[in-house]
Amino acid sequence: MTRYEQLANTMAAQIRSGSLAVGARMPSLRQVIAQHGVSQSTVFRAYYLLEEWGLIRAQERSGYYVARGAAVARNHAQSQPRTPAAPAKVDISDLVFSVLEAAKHPGIVPLGSAFPSPLLFPLQRLAKSLGQSARFVSPWNSVADLPPGNETLRSQIALRYLRMGIAQPLDEIVVTNGALEALNLCLMAVTRPGDVVAIESPGFYAALQAIERLDLRAVEIPVDPRTGLDLDALAHALQTYPVRACWLMTNFQNPTGVTLAVEKKKALVELLAQHDVPLIEDDVYGELHFQADYPLPARAFDNRGMVMHCSSFSKTLAPGYRVGWVAAGKFADKVQKLKLMTTLSSSIPVQAGIADYLQHGGYDRHLHKLRAALLAQRGDMEAAIRRWMPDGVKWARPEGGYFVWLEFADPIDAMELHRLAIEQRISVAPGPMFSAARAFENCVRLNFGHPWSAKIDDALRVLGELVRRTVTPARR
Ligand SMILES: Cc1ncc(COP(=O)(O)O)c(C=O)c1O
DSSP states (O other): HHHHHHHHHHHHHHHHHHHTTTTOOOOHHHHHHHHOOOOHHHHHHHHHHHHHHTEEEETTTEEEETEEEEEESOOOTTTSSOOOOOOBOOOHHHHHHHHHHTTSTTOOOOOSSSSSOGGOOHHHHHHHHHHHHHHHHHHHHTHHHHOOHHHHEEEHHHHHHHHOOOOOGGEEEEEEEEHHHHHHHHHHHHHOOEEEEEEEEOOOHHHHHHHHHTTTTEEEEEEETTTEEEEHHHHHHHSSSOOOEEEOSSSSOOTOOOOOHHHHHHHHHHHHTTTTOEEEETTTTOOOOOSSSSOOOOOGGSSSSSSEEEEEETTTTOGOOOOOOEOGGGHHHHHHHHHHHHHHHHHHHHHHHHHHHHHHSSSHHHHHHHHHHHHHHHHHHHHHHHHOOOOTOOOOOOOOOSEEEEOSSSOOOHHHHHHHHTEEEEEEGGHHHHHHHHOTTTTEEEEESSSSOOOHHHHHHHHHHHHHHSSGGGGG
């Protein structure tokens, strides 16, 4: 097969799997060249071929679009296995940075934010713990708390695993600067440049950025907002490509909010074990469950040390403190060394402060209140969506966390929506941020982690109007 035929096949699979939605603009020449490392003429020939196959159509002076009727329409209830597209390089950082930058201005309604409101955190009580431990921390701790990290903190973390029924060895827990460092260190521990990593689509943009930075290639596995990761597609990817690692969320996935059923989590661990592929499990929202118990992570079903379970206190207690961890299984030693080589250690007084809070500050009481607030805000958000968004909008109710993923019935341009919304001082997280192929153009992620107010409700009203304006006649 020639290079352009290969490229056309890859893109055809993306269209058929729905990761490039009907009506979506095809990636630009520059994006395809950067992602696939091919020449301009290869892209042109691939696009001509896709056009011949009836999968895309050219629109004058505007580019190529996925043709109506080209793909199996994306459907939440879809059950047939979808074939993941071939692994590709990732080039997403500029898009992500521009969206995050635009959303930073004070006074903006933070519907696109990744954080809940600081008003929901016990900052005073935490400051007391921090002050106390800073005053009493022994100078010797600057050595004792080097990686794997403060022992009291790690014991408190291990206790929380125990409450889930997981006997987590203390020496496998490495304290990090937030979950993001944990995830990045894990990825570094198990890959080398050029390796293939399986990630979710849509999925957390930091996974895409890490893959881009480490010069890896991503194979994107579809995530259904109701049922979660497509395990058949993952099995297919594992058989077809030399996948070195998998980076996934099994609880309250970002951006869809979906949680995998227990049986699926077990099957996932088994499937990866069959292929000897480590799982980097991102579980930063696990504590924010609306049902009675913490939904067990995939880590609970692993007895081979192949799951690296990453989390943090950023979403539940102390966003700015940057304290996270990984229970790294058999990779703990490697992760610990990488931590030493990159950032040496996490802040010692801050580790001690969080440890003190976990021991004496009433973390469980706080979590109880936080979950209740988020649950109430989910109700407010759903009511506002029903009130203000166009008919036919779909979302799957998240059972934890603080994100809702909207899919509009008419094709819209989420990037244009983001731009118009910023002009109105409202941020949203547009769908294309969450995939290497910049798909999900008619999706946005909204944050309900802020106490409900008339201002937020009004922002939803404005957003509804902008969504209607963003459906362009050419793409109806
Ligand atoms: C899914 C997911 N994982 C990891 C992180 C990063 O967590 P931390 O702030 O602890 O580094 C975030 C933050 O937005 C996230 O949404």
